[in-house]
Amino acid sequence: MNNPPRLQIEPGKVVLSGEWTLAALLPELPQLQARLTAGGLGGLSWDLSDVDRLDSAAAVLLWRTWNECWPADLIVTETHRRTVERVAAAPIAASSGTVTAPGPVERIGDLVLGSIDHAIGLVTLFGQMLLDLCHLARHPSEMPWKETAANIYKAGALALPVTGLVGFLIGVTLSYLSALQLRSVGADLFIVNILGISIIRELGPVLVAVLVAGRSGSAMTAQIGVMRVTEEIDALTAMGISRSIRVVLPKLLALTVVMPLLVLWASAIALIGGMLSAMLQLDISPTYFVQNLQRAVPVANLVIGLTKGIVFGFIIAWVACHFGLRVKPNTESLSANTTTSVVTAITLVILADAVFAINTRNMGIPQL
Amino acid sequence: MTGAANPAVVEMRGLGTRIGDRVVHRNLDLRVERGQVVGLVGGSGSGKTTLLRQILGLIQPAAGSVRLFGEDLGTADAVAQSALLRRLGMLFQAGALFSALPAFENIAFPLRELKRLDEDWIRRLVNLKLAMVELEVEHGNLMPAELSGGMVKRVALARALALEPELLLLDEPTAGLDPDRSRSFVRLLGQLQGELGLTVIMVTHDPETLAGLATHIAVLAEQHIVQFGLAADVMAGDHPFLAGFRDGDKSGLL
Numbered sequence: 320m321n322n323p324p325r326l327q328i329e330p331g332k333v334v335l336s337g338e339w340t341l342a343a344l345l346p347e348l349p350q351l352q353a354r355l356t357a358g359g360l361g362g363l364s365w366d367l368s369d370v371d372r373l374d375s376a377a378a379v380l381l382w383r384t385w386n387e388c389w390p391a392d393l394i395v396t397e398t399h400r401r402t403v404e405r406v407a408a409a410p411i412a413a414s415s416g417t418v419t420a421p422g423p424v425e426r427i428g429d430l431v432l433g434s435i436d437h438a439i440g441l442v443t444l445f446g447q448m449l450l451d452l453c454h455l456a457r458h459p460s461e462m463p464w465k466e467t468a469a470n471i472y473k474a475g476a477l478a479l480p481v482t483g484l485v486g487f488l489i490g491v492t493l494s495y496l497s498a499l500q501l502r503s504v505g506a507d508l509f510i511v512n513i514l515g516i517s518i519i520r521e522l523g524p525v526l527v528a529v530l531v532a533g534r535s536g537s538a539m540t541a542q543i544g545v546m547r548v549t550e551e552i553d554a555l556t557a558m559g560i561s562r563s564i565r566v567v568l569p570k571l572l573a574l575t576v577v578m579p580l581l582v583l584w585a586s587a588i589a590l591i592g593g594m595l596s597a598m599l600q601l602d603i604s605p606t607y608f609v610q611n612l613q614r615a616v617p618v619a620n621l622v623i624g625l626t627k628g629i630v631f632g633f634i635i636a637w638v639a640c641h642f643g644l645r646v647k648p649n650t651e652s653l654s655a656n657t658t659t660s661v662v663t664a665i666t667l668v669i670l671a672d673a674v675f676a677i678n679t680r681n682m683g684i685p686q687l
Numbered sequence: 688m689t690g691a692a693n694p695a696v697v698e699m700r701g702l703g704t705r706i707g708d709r710v711v712h713r714n715l716d717l718r719v720e721r722g723q724v725v726g727l728v729g730g731s732g733s734g735k736t737t738l739l740r741q742i743l744g745l746i747q748p749a750a751g752s753v754r755l756f757g758e759d760l761g762t763a764d765a766v767a768q769s770a771l772l773r774r775l776g777m778l779f780q781a782g783a784l785f786s787a788l789p790a791f792e793n794i795a796f797p798l799r800e801l802k803r804l805d806e807d808w809i810r811r812l813v814n815l816k817l818a819m820v821e822l823e824v825e826h827g828n829l830m831p832a833e834l835s836g837g838m839v840k841r842v843a844l845a846r847a848l849a850l851e852p853e854l855l856l857l858d859e860p861t862a863g864l865d866p867d868r869s870r871s872f873v874r875l876l877g878q879l880q881g882e883l884g885l886t887v888i889m890v891t892h893d894p895e896t897l898a899g900l901a902t903h904i905a906v907l908a909e910q911h912i913v914q915f916g917l918a919a920d921v922m923a924g925d926h927p928f929l930a931g932f933r934d935g936d937k938s939g940l941l
Contacts, residue, residue, distance in 0.1 A: 651787035
């Protein structure tokens, strides 16, 4: 680029010299363009014989200056003429792919149709799972034990630290805030009831579900999605291996098995955190706390909490696999589906939680 | 073709590459001058693609230096780096098209990044590149996932050519193309090379591409360049790898 493009306009004649390439043009493009479009140059005679190099970007610039027809008088070397000829021959038709933004009615319609489509997809996946289970009952040797075990380890064992830590902190916070209120009305001893019922029945399962949806649900969607992008799913099918048995089912089984255990673990740690906080704040001894816990919290609450864990775990894996299989082979679709998967899973979990709350309203509440 | 006064476009001295614990290159020297079309050959897994990635600065050399257009990518600042990289075009083995953008936008992407060209200019250039690689204007609307393997390759080549690079790095440019397209690719590149004085470094396993295009051949084996020189001289040499290539040339072509 030691030879910048030069443009000399003499009376009746335009002389170009130097390197007319995109890289060389860029620094002085505005000035050059202004001089070229200043007007009336198309009819003059053009001398390009001193041009060292002419690439197609510069040729486009010249061709536009000439109003898309050859100047009557043009001096140019053969190779450069060919470059311009190629530009002249190129189609200028705009690609017809114009995208119009949908109106509000269309957008609502898309949303409704999309939701129905997803609902159908989820039901289909559920049905496929039942069929797979029937198939496995008849052919137990095809059971994907290894994949299931790997998923249990990834979604369960590796999630222990984070669920434990969050559970502990929530237990401490809840106990601390409740203690301040209870002390002011002299109802210190009810801390056991409050913590026991709220954590075991409600907070434990929901908290773990949110964590697992963010941690394992997104990972499952992304994994299946990338397998779609790289055609690994198709490769499995080509080998005669059912993708739903080998890829989807292990995730569903693993998360369904592992979630109640995580709920138990996180709830226990949260109670320990609450107990510590109660001991420091309200002078309630751990022995009293544990003894009273058995009386204050009927065992039905634990059953409800663990059942919630099973249902929430299934929902998260179910939604994650559904959206993973919906990924189209591009990066945009992958990120969109992963986001939607987590959001949908958490929403459905809260929805299921509400259904649980209504249907179990008469169970496990101690009569005072 | 080999004027000694020609400036070096790519110059590697004593280059060493290590990926994890594996030594890929050791004490590798290569000097590619302006206007040369270098065919880089070597067995599968000998580090040809890795060498291209070294030139692009995607991998830091463990030893030695890589100079692009006389400047060291490793020590250049960010502005100088992007200016250097804008002077070269790379065709990745699998295309590496942006999967979220249609073919047209993929080719237009580097042009738009310059932020100087108007829409009409970009459209003409992209259509020109599409025509160069023998694709129709309508193909520009397709997403990469909808393109066939050969078409992906051609769109990727069009994108590599978008900025009118001085140096073109090609990783298996004709793999996946049918013989006709492969031949017209060789013709196209030869033409561009003649008009623009393009420098090309290409990894290829296709004897026809090599015979039709390469002015020079570099043989990569035993972690360094064992032979480099004029194509005819190297092909006449006695390296066992080239013997296989020659046999292929005789019997493999229709």
